[in-house]
Amino acid sequence: MKLTLKVWRQQGPNDKGGFATYQVEANEHMSFLEMLDVLNQQLIEKKEEPVAFDHDCREGICGACSMVINGQPHGPMQKTTTCQLHMRHFKDGDTIYIEPFRAQAFPVVKDLVVDRSAFDRIIQAGGYISVDTGQAQDGNAILIPKETASEAFDAATCIGCGACVAACPNASAMLFVSAKISHLALLPQGKIEASRRVQRMVKQMDEEGFGRCSNVTACEAECPKGISVSHIARMNREFLKSVFGAPEAV
């Protein structure tokens, strides 16, 4: 299949950037990233700079791949990362716009690569549990209802790719942050630090310059893991509980 690609090219964070047009020959069994590999091979052969893009596992579980394809983070297929998106979902002769995830808090590093370290700093602010070293717990020592475990697991499937931010008209990171808060708040091990966690992570999220959620739910629609906005509601509950319930300011 013959494709016309309009790819965002940007030398560095301070470069203005713009679209470059390329023709590429792909086949429908390729993943989207493999199609870009073909493009880069062509560029290298022509002694041109290949297109920079993030990728790692190419199995849909690492959260490295990003990019907005024809106006949608991770492309047109729901619950699919860019690396798992296959070219059979496009037609011969299609023109495809490829842009980086855009948000003030995700500055472009180069071409389609953006700096998502804001997410790392939010996790460092409280997205963990403190565990003493020692013997491993007996498997069934702490009983957790199946429904609770499943709900926590659903939240834990967040791969932190940032598609929620890219899709949100407000560039809000609340689906990501709420998935991390929800995952830990649901489980007994996470309850101990729950109050401190939600306050610190929300504070860090605000400081990173993400927008404020206005419940558009574009995040859930574009999330490659289909994380539900019900986790945002849980984060709101956790936050209100910690602000009004905790005996002192965190």
Added chain:
Amino acid sequence: MGWFSKFLTSSLGQKVVMSLTGLFLIVFLVVHLAGNLQLLADDGGRSFNEYAHFMTHSPLIKTISYLLYAFILLHAFQGWALWRKNRLARGAQPYAVHRLRAVNTNPRIASRMGWIGTVIFVFILVHMYQFWFKMKIGDIGVVRYDGQEVKDLYTLVATTYQNLGFVLFYVVSMVVIGAHLWHGFQSSFQTLGINHSKYSPLIHFLGKLYAIVIPLGFALIPIVFFVKHA
């Protein structure tokens, strides 16, 4: 009180302010409509005029109405501050192609609440000038019921709604308010953390019902007056 001001300025706190003031305004609209439907009573405006007299003289109602003005302004200013913040967060470079999908909301409305709200704010200003300001400050006629002198707001309303321009303005404004409520009703519950597999479908349904029925009720008044006197 440091913790409280920190809460109010946090992203989630700002949203709670939007949600609570919004819910207050949602309750207000029900009361406002219930009172205004008396305009349609076939008694030459007596019940409406007496109601308007009561509403402007009861100390309790007066207190609540000052609270109402404050909440409208708070909702508007907080909304404006959020809109500005969100625009900054989106960054200077827009997407060349952008497709907005959503789950269980209308994304075209949800992503334009600020603009829709601005139109509503202008509507409120015009609306307040036309009726509230003219009744309070302007000299409108008076009527006597059982010896008591009451301002004749009914006649002011009736003459205003003989103007087709104003009727259209009110009806279109009600459609805009309906759009705002279509998203705002359920959104305010989500912001407060009320999202439950048992109750959320009901909240969504009630929100849509409310967003249709209440603006429709309001829109009916100018239409009825216009048709009656045309």
